[in-house]
Amino acid sequence: MSVTDEDLVALIPSLPKVLLHDHLDGGLRPATIVELAAEAGHELPTTDPEELGRWFVEAAGAGTLELYLETFAHTVAVMQSADALRRVAREAAEDLAADGIVYAEVRYAPEQHVSAGLSLQEVVDAVQAGFADAAGAIRVGTILSAMRHLDRADEIAELALANRDAGVVGFDIAGPEAGFPPSRLASAFETLRRASFPTTVHAGEADGLDSIAEALHVAGACRLGHGVQLVADTGRDELGDRLGLIAHWVRDRRIPLELCPSSNVQTGGAPSIAEHPVTRLRQLGMEVTVNTDNRLQSGTSLSRELTLLVREAGWTLTDIEDVTVTAAAFSFAHHDERAVLIDTVIRPAYAAARGGRHRA
Structure with a gap:
């Protein structure tokens, strides 16, 4: 690896970053899981945080x-009590901020957190309180997910609308x-x-192109979560790149496209980071x-994902x-907020980083 690549890898954690696809129930600290499991009486594969991770x-x-x-x-x-949800949300925001993320959209499915008696609104209130506890270093927008194999999507849609002025953005x-x-x-x-x-x-x-087509034309998706299989609708011949409908x-x-390289490798959506379609789709x-x-x-972390791509x-x-910049521009924040983020935070930091690399 060249010296310039090493310089870039060293810079990545301090660069401002934007994250659009991060699951709250997929980002807990292992030590927190151990403590909360003990309180809830839930059996884990191991109670050693490092082993659990x-x-x-x-x-x-x-x-x-x-x-x-x-x-x-x-x-x-x-994650079945208000206190647990609030703690997990606060720690998630703290961990994202520590990774240099200046704006994040974190998603979760409220219907998965009501087995101990919380209402859907109480779930949202607890998570929003946790994000508020960590306010200052990072702005977090909440995305409410409905489980596609269940039948509560209408409820979750109404819940999202009821909380659109309380931090739920999508x-x-x-x-x-x-x-x-x-x-x-x-x-x-x-x-x-x-x-x-x-x-x-x-x-x-x-799933393949039919799934993407329904997301676009039935759901009216503003963004595609993953979308990695879109590469199957692309090709190349002697005349150059070819795209399907x-x-x-x-x-x-x-x-x-909200692409997630390491996750896609784990689930079989890509053979490796080097061969992940994220690079081809960007090209x-x-x-x-x-x-x-x-x-x-x-x-992983967003810094790790970017480091692997380098x-x-x-x-x-x-x-x-x-x-x-693309992530900031297509976030669900309002346009004026996105413009300020790009023009006053992201662009100046990368200009300064570029200058530093040239001096190196």
């Missing part, structure tokens, strides 16, 4: 999305993708569309963002600045 990464790397999702039984189990559907298309939840998306509320949809992670639609309409002119997905299950896929400071 390794267990999550190994279990999540079994090779399919379905097996990956099984690890959440443990994190969700310890709606999502999550969970097993294959066999559970957005059309199952069409009424929820119609409600949100009529209310002018933004949506991002998990699509093209464990869906790929053209995504590129022509500037629909952002094709797609609106690419880089994300963590689940920091616990992938043993080391294994040849990314440069320009690439990192571009995906950071």
Whole structure:
């Protein structure tokens, strides 16, 4: 690796970053899980925090999305009280800020946190209180997810709308993708569309182009969660790059992709970081963002994801600045807030970093 690559790797943690796809129940600190599990009487694979952290990464790397999702039984189990939810949200915001993230959108499914008697609104209140506890170093927007294989999407859509002035900035559907298309939840998306509320949809992670098409045309997705399978609608011949109908639609309409390299490798969506479609899709002119997905299950951070792309896929400071600006520009914050973030925080920091590298 060249000296300039090492300089860039050293810079990444301090550079301002923007994160759009991060799951609250996929980012707990292992030590926190151990403490909360003891309080809740939940049995864990191990009570040693370091061992537990390794267990999550190994279990999540079994090779399919379905097996990956099984690890959440443990994190969700310890997130059933208002105090636990508030603590997890606060610590998530603190950890993201410590990684140099200046704006983050964190998502979770309220319906998964009501087994001990909390109402959906009490869940939202607890999480928002946790984010507020960590306010100052980072701004966090909340995305409420409905589980696509269940039947509470209409409720969650109404919940999101009821809290749009309390920090909830978007709606999502999550969970097993294959066999559970957005059309199952069409009424929820119609409600949100009529209310002018933004949506991002998990699509093209464990299912193909039909899933992406429904996210776009049935759900009216403003962004695609993952979208890694979009690369199947691209090709190259002697005349150059070729895009299919869906790929053209995504590129022509500037629909952002929330790509999560390490997570996709774990679930079989990509063979390696070096061969991950994130680089190819960016080269094709797609609106690419880089994300963590689940920091616990992938043993990762946004700095780590970007470092891997530098080391294994040849990314440069320009690439990192571009995906950071793209993430800010397509966040669910209002336009004036995005412009201030880009013009006064992100661009100046990368200009200074670029100058520093030239002197080196």
